[in-house]
Structure formats: structure tokens, C-alpha cells
Amino acid sequence: MAADDAAWLTRLRAGDVAAFEELVTAYQHRVYGVALRMLGNRAEAEEIAQEVFLRAHRTLADFRGDAKLSTWLYAIASRLCLTRLAGAERRLRRADRVDLERMADTREHPGAEIERSERETALSRAIAELPEDRRIVVVLRDLEGLSYEEISTALGVELGTVRSRLHRARMDLKSKLERFFA
Amino acid sequence: MTCHDARERFTDLLDDVLDAPARADLAAHLAGCGECRAELERLRQTVSLLHGLEPPRAPAGFVERVMAGTSPRALDPASRARSATRPRPLERAPRRRFFLRLPVDVPAGVAAFLLLAVGVGFLVTRVPELEDARRVASAPGSAPREEAYSPPTASERTAASSAPGRADGERDTVVSERDVRARALADRAPSVPADTIAAAQAPAPPSAPAPPPAIATAPETPPQTALKGSRDEARALSKSSAARASETPARTARVERGLPSAITAQLRVADRDTAPATVINLVNRARGVVVGSSADGDDRILELMIPRAELPRLLEGLRSVGALSADVPADLPPDVHLVLRIGA
Numbered sequence: 001m002a003a004d005d006a007a008w009l010t011r012l013r014a015g016d017v018a019a020f021e022e023l024v025t026a027y028q029h030r031v032y033g034v035a036l037r038m039l040g041n042r043a044e045a046e047e048i049a050q051e052v053f054l055r056a057h058r059t060l061a062d063f064r065g066d067a068k069l070s071t072w073l074y075a076i077a078s079r080l081c082l083t084r085l086a087g088a089e090r091r092l093r094r095a096d097r098v099d100l101e102r103m104a105d106t107r108e109h110p111g112a113e114i115e116r117s118e119r120e121t122a123l124s125r126a127i128a129e130l131p132e133d134r135r136i137v138v139v140l141r142d143l144e145g146l147s148y149e150e151i152s153t154a155l156g157v158e159l160g161t162v163r164s165r166l167h168r169a170r171m172d173l174k175s176k177l178e179r180f181f182a
Numbered sequence: 183m184t185c186h187d188a189r190e191r192f193t194d195l196l197d198d199v200l201d202a203p204a205r206a207d208l209a210a211h212l213a214g215c216g217e218c219r220a221e222l223e224r225l226r227q228t229v230s231l232l233h234g235l236e237p238p239r240a241p242a243g244f245v246e247r248v249m250a251g252t253s254p255r256a257l258d259p260a261s262r263a264r265s266a267t268r269p270r271p272l273e274r275a276p277r278r279r280f281f282l283r284l285p286v287d288v289p290a291g292v293a294a295f296l297l298l299a300v301g302v303g304f305l306v307t308r309v310p311e312l313e314d315a316r317r318v319a320s321a322p323g324s325a326p327r328e329e330a331y332s333p334p335t336a337s338e339r340t341a342a343s344s345a346p347g348r349a350d351g352e353r354d355t356v357v358s359e360r361d362v363r364a365r366a367l368a369d370r371a372p373s374v375p376a377d378t379i380a381a382a383q384a385p386a387p388p389s390a391p392a393p394p395p396a397i398a399t400a401p402e403t404p405p406q407t408a409l410k411g412s413r414d415e416a417r418a419l420s421k422s423s424a425a426r427a428s429e430t431p432a433r434t435a436r437v438e439r440g441l442p443s444a445i446t447a448q449l450r451v452a453d454r455d456t457a458p459a460t461v462i463n464l465v466n467r468a469r470g471v472v473v474g475s476s477a478d479g480d481d482r483i484l485e486l487m488i489p490r491a492e493l494p495r496l497l498e499g500l501r502s503v504g505a506l507s508a509d510v511p512a513d514l515p516p517d518v519h520l521v522l523r524i525g526a
Contacts, residue, residue: 031240050244058515064476076487078471142232174224181227
């Protein structure tokens with residue numbers, strides 16, 4: 001655990017409201033990003049991201065600090081997303097990718113930007129189509145920059161499983177994006 | 183090395199986690215295989231695209247919304263015990279609208295006690311008999327105070343001085359008003375023996391631990407209870423103090439710390455190497471999450487968060503893995519925090 005994290009955690013455990021607000025401010029985009037990439041729906045992503053911080057808040061006193069604060073938050077976010085996706089009600093919904101496509105398509109598209117936008121849209125769609133267990137690994141590794149070890153801790157799976165899922169996910173994405181490669 | 187074997191290692195190569203011999207083998211294969219080189223290049227571009235993807239940003243006002251859902255008082259360890267069983271602020275809001283909101287938070291017990299003290303003061307000045315009693319008690323040349331009525335006991339003073347947010351002088355005033363009122367009413371109602379009043383006002387027996395300050399913000403014995411002069415009530419009161427005192431230390435500690443607290447459990451297994459993976463699978467099936475993992479000597483310690491509804495299922499699964507010892511309290515929070523030690 002980093003020294004900064006340890007000091008931060010001490011303040012959080014002491015009931016420092018400002019410290020908790022700093023935590024939310026520092027990790028809001030990352031936690032929300034994971035939720036949006038996993039769920040594909042802005043409203044649902046915000047709901048889950050809020051729940052991540054509320055759960056963190058409720059269990060801070062018992063957090064032992066063996067993992068980094070960020071890994072801990074990613075762990076909660078990952079689990080909540082996977083649980084939500086596993087819900088029968090969620091599986092029946094089919095309009096979930098709309099926000100992701102809009103997300104990659106919200107700016108103006110002059111000239112070369114058009115191709116980039118198309119590429120990002122295709123990539124976002126391809127990520128959304130990955131099986132959930134592979135999607136979370138590629139999101140944590142390639143979009144959030146976690147190490148294999150951190151992903152292993154966050155998801156509670158072995159390192160070999162992380163490697164294997166990441167490789168499958170990347171190969172899936174490659175096959176869907178080949179038209180963009182020269 | 184076949185093309186399939188080579189391609190299986192591409193991700194490791196790109197992430198630089200391939201060991202030297204494997205890297206050399208792969209390099210040798212790539213040197214002679216144009217197809218695999220092209221495939222590697224496409225995968226490299228895919229990863230590059232992923233890394234270049236613009237990260238989403240949380241919507242405006244997100245932090246405020248989270249903070250609004252997180253009562254600042256809930257972060258204060260002293261107030262956690264009080265707030266642990268309360269509904270969230272959002273659920274409390276409609277009820278609060280009907281009451282005056284003060285700029286500072288005043289514990290309900292302290293507020294009630296202050297109101298009572300003001301009420302007693304008002305009564306003393308308005309009721310002739312009480313006013314007479316007060317004059318007798320404070321008149322110069324009259325019998326010493328100790329003789330006019332029993333002085334407040336040391337424990338009563340301690341209880342009064344432990345009430346937060348009050349000046350010393352104010353504490354003394356409150357205590358003496360209480361005594362005056364008790365004395366005056368005892369005089370008016372001779373059928374109520376003085377020992378009943380004393381018994382009702384007495385604090386918990388010395389053997390009983392003092393209740394946590396976070397909870398016991400109000401005096402244990404409200405004066406009006408004593409003034410009713412009922413022996414039954416005095417007995418009931420002492421029973422209730424005894425009941426509080428007999429709460430288990432674990433329960434008290436949990437309330438003091440504020441829920442949710444961690445449940446600790448120990449799992450004794452035959453094979454310490456494979457057991458953690460089995461446990462993690464069980465946790466995943468129970469819709470739980472592993473939030474920490476560490477080693478303590480040969481033991482492995484997993485820090486888990488499990489939905490309350492899934493806990494029995496998890497515990498049942500753990501019992502099938504090894505000998506489980508866990509002390510599970512009856513009142514669990516929605517997200518149970520479990521620290522599991524896996525050892526031989």
C-alpha cells in the first residue's frame with residue numbers, strides 16, 4: 001500500500017469528510033468509466049458508481065489496507081457491475097449500448113475526425129459485445145491501466161486467468177476492428 | 183513453436199511479461215513467419231486503439247450527489263453508533279421538514295435534558311410550593327444544604343458532567359434544580375419514601391460497565407421517572423440498566439465502532455495451496471467480492487464483502503471446504519465484511 005494511500009486511509013478512518021470527498025473526486029471518473037464500459041448505459045453507470053462509493057464509505061472502517069485504495073474501489077465496481085449484468089432483468093434489456101455509441105459520437109466530425117470517431121464507435125461497440133468476464137479484464141487493463149496482479153486481486157481470480165481472458169478479449173477486438181487497419 | 187503457440191503469447195509479449203527464454207523462442211518464430219508478424223502488428227494496433235480511447239467522465243455534480251448520500255456524521259466514529267440503525271438522510275428528509283432545524287447538531291438526549299431542565303426551572307419559579315422549597319434550600323442561615331436534602335451523589339455529578347455541550351456552572355444548576363424538585367415533591371407526597379427516589383435516581387450498579395458515551399448522551403434516569411414515585415418503575419429502571427450492562431462485550435464493541443463491522447472467521451483446510459482458489463470461487467458464486475488478500479505466516483487471509491442474503495450460502499460452501507469457525511451476529515449490515523483466515 002502506498003504511503004499516500006495509508007495517510008489518506010488514516011484520515012478517512014478518522015472521519016475526515018474532506019478526505020472522503022477527495023477520494024470521490026479523485027476516483028469518480030475512473031469508477032464511472034468502468035461502470036459505463038461495462039453497462040453501456042449512463043444512468044445505470046452513475047447509479048452503480050454512486051453505489052461503489054457508498055459501499056466504500058460504509059466499509060472504510062474495516063478496510064485493512066492490504067490492497068491499494070484504487071484496487072479496492074475497482075474491486076467493488078467490478079463486482080457490482082458483474083452482479084448487475086448477471087441479473088435476469090438486465091439480461092432482457094437490449095438498448096444498453098446506445099449510450100456507448102453516443103459517447104464516441106458526441107463531438108463534431110470535421111475531416112480526419114470522422115474516421116477516428118468511427119473507429120472509436122466501432123471499438124466501443126466491440127468492447128460492449130465482449131463476454132462480461134473478458135470485458136472487465138480488458139477494461140481494467142487497457143482502459144484503466146491496472147497491472148495483472150491488481151486485476152487478479154480486484155476480481156479474485158488467478159493471474160493465469162487474467163492473462164488468458166485478456167488475450168481472448170484482445171483477439172476478439174482485433175478481429176472486429178481489422179477493417180480499420182492498413 | 184507452432185503459429186498457434188506463438189499467437190497465444192502475443193499478449194504477454196505486448197505487456198512485457200514474457201520471460202527471456204519464451205521471448206527468444208517467439209522472436210525466432212516471428213523471424214520466419216510473416217503471417218504471425220502481421221497478426222502481431224494488428225494486435226498491437228488494437229491495443230494501441232484501446233489505450234487511445236477517450237476515458238468517459240462522470241457527469242457534472244456526481245461528487246455532490248455521492249456526498250449528499252453520505253451523511254457527514256456517518257464518517258464520525260462517535261456518531262456511527264447512533265446513526266448505524268437510522269435510515270439514510272434521504273429517507274429521513276420528509277420527517278425533518280416538520281421540525282426546526284438547528285445550525286448545529288444536538289444529540290437528542292442532550293436536547294431533551296436541556297428542555298427538561300428549562301421546564302423544571304420554569305416550574306420552580308411558577309409553583310408556589312416549589313418556590314418555597316427553593317427558598318428554604320438557599321436561604322442564608324438556614325440548615326446546611328446537606329441537612330435540607332441529600333446532596334447529589336458523586337455518580338450523579340459524574341453523569342451530569344459527562345453530558346456534552348454544557349458549561350460547568352450550568353451542570354451544577356441542572357443537578358441542584360433536579361434535587362430541589364425531588365425534595366419538594368417528596369415533601370408534598372409523604373407516601374413516596376425518599377429511598378424510592380434515591381433508588382430511581384441511582385446509577386447502574388458499580389459492577390455494570392458504563393454505557394458507551396456515543397449512546398448514553400442522556401442521563402440514565404430521567405427525573406420525572408423518580409418523581410412519579412413508583413417502586414415498580416424504579417425496579418423496571420434498574421432491570422433495564424442491568425439488561426444494558428449484560429450485553430456482550432462484542433455487541434457493545436460493535437455498536438461503539440459502528441456497523442458494519444468485520445466478521446472474522448477461520449477455515450482449517452487440508453490443502454492450504456488450493457483452498458484459497460476454491461474459496462474465491464465460492465465468493466464469486468455468492469455474488470461477493472474479494473477486497474483484500476494477504477499472507478500471515480503460512481495462513482492466507484482473505485478480506486471479503488458479501489451480500490447479507492448470500493452469507494448463509496457462502497458459509498455452507500466454506501464448511502464443505504474445511505472446518506469453519508465463525509461467530510456470526512444476528513444483526514448484519516446489508517454488505518457483510520468478512521475477514522477469513524485460511525490455515526491448516
